[in-house]
Every structure is written in C-alpha cells, then in structure tokens.
C-alpha cells in the first residue's frame with residue numbers, strides 16, 4: 046500500500062463525484078429488489094443497494110431511496126411504502142442482473158415495472174405487493190418509520206426501516222437445512238457501474254475465534270517483523286488461546302509435514318529449519334504450516 050493518500054472533504058467536491066467515491070468504498074453492497082403497489086394499484090419494482098439487515102429479533106431491515114439528484118423527484122418506491130405501509134424485498138441473483146438494471150429506469154408511476162423488465166409476480170401471503178418469482182429469497186415487510194437525511198438539494202437520502210414478517214426461501218438453495226451461498230449466487234453493487242458476484246470462486250469461510258486470542262503484542266519480535274509472514278498469518282498465530290507448549294511431538298509433526306514439501310525438505314536435511322539465524326527459512330515453514338491449517342505445529346517453529 047502506498048504511503049500517499051488522497052483526502053476528500055465532502056462539501057468541497059461535486060455531489061456526483063462524492064456519490065461514486067462513497068459508493069466505491071462502501072462496497073460491495075447487497076441489492077434489494079423492492080416490489081410495491083401504488084395506492085392506485087400499479088405494481089412498482091426497483092433495485093436499491095442502500096440496503097441492509099440491522100436486527101434479527103425482531104427482524105429489521107432498511108432501504109435508502111434517495112431524492113433524485115437529476116430531477117429532485119422522490120422515488121415511487123418511497124411514496125408507495127409510505128402510502129401502503131408494505132413492500133416485498135427480493136434478493137438478486139446473477140441471472141437477474143440485466144433485468145434489475147432495466148427495472149432501475151425512471152418509469153413513471155402509471156407503468157408496471159414487472160412488465161417492463163420481464164420479471165414475474167408471485168402472490169404474497171400477508172401483503173398486497175407481489176414477490177419476484179425468479180428470486181430464491183423473498184421477504185414480506187411492513188413499514189416501521191423513516192428518517193429524512195437532509196432536504197436542501199436533490200440527492201438527499203432517506204432511511205426507511207421495515208420489519209420482516211415472512212421469509213420465503215427456494216428449496217433449490219437449501220443444502221442440509223442451511224442456505225448454500227454458492228447456490229444462491231447473489232450479486233452486489235460497487236461504485237460506478239461495477240457489480241460483483243458471490244460465486245464459488247469468491248466465497249470463503251473464516252471461523253470466528255472461539256476465545257480471546259493472545260494478540261499481536263504477544264508474538265515474538267522476529268515473527269512480527271517478518272517480511273514473509275502476512276498480517277493474516279500473524280492473526281492466525283495470535284488467535285491461539287495461549288502459547289502452545291513446544292513439545293517434541295509437535296516439532297516432529299511439523300518436520301514430518303514439511304518434509305513432503307520439496308523446497309523445505311532440503312532445509313530440514315541441512316538442519317536449517319530450527320536455526321534461529323535463518324529466520325527466513327523458519328518463517329517460510331511457519332507460513333506453509335499455517336496454510337495447511339497446522340497452527341500448533343507452526344508455533345513449534347517459533348523461537349521463544
């Protein structure tokens with residue numbers, strides 16, 4: 046990372062630039078495909094990426110329909126939710142991308158946007174607004190309250206709090222009783238025209254620490270200053286509950302594992318791996334063991 050940084054003062058750059066800069070860094074954002082009905086009975090469908098879940102007991106989510114910076118007009122979604130007190134929120138999959146982009150066009154409130162973008166309606170159970178048939182994760186929501194975030198110029202925002210009353214999940218995305226994120230295949234919004242896709246290549250698991258780890262401040266100096274071990278490597282080492290005892294068995298296991306690695310095997314044979322002067326060789330060994338998930342064995346190569 047470069048040491049030079051550009052600093053932005055919000056009031057000092059044009060709003061359209063600030064908007065894209067903010068959205069580039071607050072990313073990726075989930076996309077809510079919001080279905081509402083106007084008081085005249087016209088269906089409306091629009092994507093919103095100022096969107097997230099904020100509580101689960103009771104389940105509360107929020108969306109942020111802004112006043113259009115271009116026209117100064119409030120979004121139909123906002124008006125419909127205020128007037129009818131309800132909406133359905135539908136997760137957006139990769140296969141729906143172009144259709145939700147089409148649904149984001151500023152059609153007026155006499156136009157049914159389901160018809161415009163070709164997505165299909167599915168009746169809701171508790172509310173009048175339909176759900177989106179193509180979405181594998183749909184919620185029926187009721188309006189709680191809204192907060193206006195400034196009103197002096199176009200582009201001002203709103204936060205609308207909604208309570209989730211029903212969640213519908215397609216059986217196609219459930220594996221062993223849980224939602225499989227790869228099967229869900231959701232997209233998210235980034236800055237400018239960028240989107241990203243949560244597919245098998247991008248999804249990974251990180252297990253939450255089960256205890257308070259010893260922390261970086263308890264790592265030995267040579268490890269902390271290593272040019273080979275990354276911040277993530279150090280965090281794994283610092284995540285142990287206590288510094289593991291350096292047993293003969295853990296050292297032997299570390300050597301046994303590393304002996305299968307051609308490069309490290311040579312260092313082991315030359316007796317360099319535990320040589321405190323060859324930090325680079327030890328750190329490489331630690332890195333390899335951590336990558337394979339052998340945390341205690343990695344610790345057995347650390348001098349203390």
Ligand SMILES: Cc1cc2nc3c(=O)[nH]c(=O)nc-3n(C[C@H](O)[C@H](O)[C@H](O)COP(=O)(O)O)c2cc1C
Pocket residue numbers: 076089090091092093094095096109110111112119120121122123145146148149150151152234
């Ligand atoms: C992926 C995506 C996310 C969007 N997120 C928002 C948002 O969070 N807030 C907003 O005001 N407009 C957002 N928009 C623009 C609205 O979808 C667009 O203004 C739409 O026409 C509003 O429709 P409505 O007036 O029928 O509610 C987004 C557009 C796209 C394509």
